[in-house]
Amino acid sequence: MAAKEQKKQFKAEIKQLLDIITHSIYTNHEIFLRELVSNASDALDKLRFLTAGGQAVADADAPLEIRISADKDAGMLTIEDSGLGMTADELVTNIGTIAHSGSAQFMKEAKASGESLDNIIGRFGVGFYSVFMVADKVTITTRSATPEAAPVSWTSSGTGSYTMQELEADAPRGTRIEIHLKDEAKKFAEERTIKDILRRHSNFINFPILVAGEQVNTQPALWREPKFKIKKEQYDEFYSFLTLDQTPPLETLHIAVDAPVQFTSLVFIPANSSSGLFDNPDNYGLDLYVRRVLIERKHKDLIPEYLGFARGLVDTEDLPLNLSRETLQQNLLVDKIKTTITKQVLAQLAKLAEDKERYAEFWKNHFKVFKLGYSDFINRDKFAELLRFNSSADEDQKGLNSLAEYVARMKDGQKAIYYVSGPSREAVRLDPHLEIFTQRGLEVLYLYEPIDEFIMDSLRSYKDFDLVAAEQADIGELEKFESLDKDEAQPEALSEEDSKTFEDMLLTIKELLGERVEDVRESKRLKGSAACMVTPDGAMSSQMQKYMQLMTKDTSPPVRVMELNRDHPLTRNLLRIFKHDQGDGFLKTSVEQLYESALLLDGYLNDPHALVGRINALLEQASGWYAEIKKA
Numbered sequence: 036m037a038a039k040e041q042k043k044q045f046k047a048e049i050k051q052l053l054d055i056i057t058h059s060i061y062t063n064h065e066i067f068l069r070e071l072v073s074n075a076s077d078a079l080d081k082l083r084f085l086t087a088g089g090q091a092v093a094d095a096d097a098p099l100e101i102r103i104s105a106d107k108d109a110g111m112l113t114i115e116d117s118g119l120g121m122t123a124d125e126l127v128t129n130i131g132t133i134a135h136s137g138s139a140q141f142m143k144e145a146k147a148s149g150e151s152l153d154n155i156i157g158r159f160g161v162g163f164y165s166v167f168m169v170a171d172k173v174t175i176t177t178r179s180a181t182p183e184a185a186p187v188s189w190t191s192s193g194t195g196s197y198t199m200q201e202l203e204a205d206a207p208r209g210t211r212i213e214i215h216l217k218d219e220a221k222k223f224a225e226e227r228t229i230k231d232i233l234r235r236h237s238n239f240i241n242f243p244i245l246v247a248g249e250q251v252n253t254q255p256a257l258w259r260e261p262k263f264k265i266k267k268e269q270y271d272e273f274y275s276f277l278t279l280d281q282t283p284p285l286e287t288l289h290i291a292v293d294a295p296v297q298f299t300s301l302v303f304i305p306a307n308s309s310s311g312l313f314d315n316p317d318n319y320g321l322d323l324y325v326r327r328v329l330i331e332r333k334h335k336d337l338i339p340e341y342l343g344f345a346r347g348l349v350d351t352e353d354l355p356l357n358l359s360r361e362t363l364q365q366n367l368l369v370d371k372i373k374t375t376i377t378k379q380v381l382a383q384l385a386k387l388a389e390d391k392e393r394y395a396e397f398w399k400n401h402f403k404v405f406k407l408g409y410s411d412f413i414n415r416d417k418f419a420e421l422l423r424f425n426s427s428a429d430e431d432q433k434g435l436n437s438l439a440e441y442v443a444r445m446k447d448g449q450k451a452i453y454y455v456s457g458p459s460r461e462a463v464r465l466d467p468h469l470e471i472f473t474q475r476g477l478e479v480l481y482l483y484e485p486i487d488e489f490i491m492d493s494l495r496s497y498k499d500f501d502l503v504a505a506e507q508a509d510i511g512e513l514e515k516f517e518s519l520d521k522d523e524a525q526p527e528a529l530s531e532e533d534s535k536t537f538e539d540m541l542l543t544i545k546e547l548l549g550e551r552v553e554d555v556r557e558s559k560r561l562k563g564s565a566a567c568m569v570t571p572d573g574a575m576s577s578q579m580q581k582y583m584q585l586m587t588k589d590t591s592p593p594v595r596v597m598e599l600n601r602d603h604p605l606t607r608n609l610l611r612i613f614k615h616d617q618g619d620g621f622l623k624t625s626v627e628q629l630y631e632s633a634l635l636l637d638g639y640l641n642d643p644h645a646l647v648g649r650i651n652a653l654l655e656q657a658s659g660w661y662a663e664i665k666k667a
């Protein structure tokens with residue numbers, strides 16, 4: 036007796052999705068075919084993977100292909116594959132739920148932000164539903180490759196519900212999708228239209244696609260062709276087939292290697308931004324084929340994360356076909372492939388870097404991912420060459436400099452490459468630690484991202500030059516270089532006695548600040564500011580400490596050294612007050628203020644209330660004195 040037909044409601048998320056899709060009037064509707072054909076191709080890949088591993092399947096002799104037929108008069112289109120098929124349970128989970136939760140929400144947002152639905156559909160793994168752009172009724176008949184499984188059918192008009200039924204009579208292995216086209220979509224039942232669409236979107240599908248018995252796709256396994264036979268347009272076409280990205284890639288690598296492992300590979304560097312990788316860090320890798328059989332999409336062990344912006348595939352003869360995905364993980368051959376691909380991509384980038392403008396394109400789109408390369412110790416030198424930084428030598432935040440360019444501009448006798456971190460160019464340029472660099476005309480690299488500190492910390496040096504944070508620079512080294520503003524009036528030197536009093540004042544200030552500071556000392560680096568905080572020798576740079584604190588959620592300011600500019604008018608005034616009365620209250624208030632101002636500049640001031648209260652009190656005093664002088 037035939038199993039009863041069951042009627043089920045779609046989950047809320049699917050209803051939402053269907054609602055978006057059926058109302059997508061401005062979308063390129065033909066992509067539904069691309070989605071269904073690529074599902075069929077995936078199902079065939081999975082089946083081939085099973086049989087390659089020696090598993091028994093139903094209809095073992097059925098040819099692996101996709102058949103498409105159409106009936107124009109009836110407005111029907113049918114897509115059949117001899118792939119993996121689905122059991123009743125699989126049908127419910129695969130078609131009845133969305134693989135990535137939140138997809139509907141994402142789609143809504145992406146659509147609201149103006150992104151076209153064509154791009155969105157492929158990305159969010161909801162391809163099947165795109166059929167409801169053109170269909171008012173769809174029937175899936177599917178028979179799983181598992182030998183004892185019963186065939187099932189599923190029908191829906193893409194509104195609120197679907198029906199399912201286990202079938203009595205046997206059916207061939209695989210999946211048949213019958214589409215009843217909407218009136219306005221009847222053209223998709225025309226053979227010519229179908230063939231055109233397939234050539235546009237599905238030319239590289241790895242299995243024959245037959246329309247009325249004739250194979251339409253002509254270009255399987257482009258990577259197996261000799262390089263000299265392939266035109267740039269073919270690579271570009273394959274790239275957009277693989278990624279759904281319509282912009283041709285910035286770079287294409289076609290790699291064929293025989294030793295130590297035999298493999299061929301196509302690797303593309305997209306021209307579009309990869310910053311989205313950070314929304315979903317797992318979304319990288321190269322597709323792995325063994326003798327043209329797809330083993331796994333986006334296999335992560337084939338390319339390091341920092342080159343994760345690259346898209347493409349690897350096909351090797353040297354791995355066994357019946358390899359499980361788990362054992363693949365520790366496979367030495369896979370590791371060797373990764374090593375070779377990494378070297379080749381880095382070499383290609385080095386070549387690209389010869390063209391500054393194009394390299395800037397690369398950098399703009401992929402630096403976020405690429406910077407993770409600081410952890411690749413083996414390729415450390417090559418990685419260092421490929422880094423770019425903004426610098427004090429640039430006119431604006433757009434300027435990009437390599438370490439090599441910095442070194443070429445270095446002053447005679449300069450022993451280190453200096454850098455400073457901050458959230459923006461404006462912020463960095465206010466950093467008092469830079470005053471001596473500006474005064475001596477020394478270039479400083481500007482680091483705007485937390486990860487830059489990690490890069491500097493792990494590289495430590497470039498060629499013969501140490502990478503040194505500006506605040507940790509050896510001031511003696513900097514003073515060797517001539518001051519650029521030597522014509523400026525020098526402040527009057529302190530008398531010997533005043534110098535001694537200044538030293539006493541530093542001690543008093545240290546007592547006032549207590550455990551909050553490691554030391555208080557005279558500054559050689561400050562020119563225009565009265566005070567700043569520096570990290571004690573040998574400690575992490577302030578920025579690095581801050582990033583560490585972000586991770587540990589510790590918000591207390593680090594204990595550092597306070598430096599005072601002896602020649603600053605403010606310091607001189609304090610010295611006068613100190614000479615008069617070492618315990619003066621105004622001196623205390625000023626020291627607190629200088630300390631908190633420094634914290635504020637460095638982003639460590641958690642509560643500004645005390646600081647604002649103090650400033651107001653000082654203003655009140657100052658305005659009183661000022662009014663007195665002016666006799667207002």
Ligand code: ADP
Nearest residue numbers: 074075078120121129130160161162163164210
């Ligand atoms: P995606 O293909 O991105 O996962 P879809 O909505 O297109 O999203 O398909 C959902 C799932 O349904 C697929 O992952 C697959 O498991 C199953 N499926 C779809 N089409 C087929 C098919 N022709 N044969 C076997 N399984 C299929």
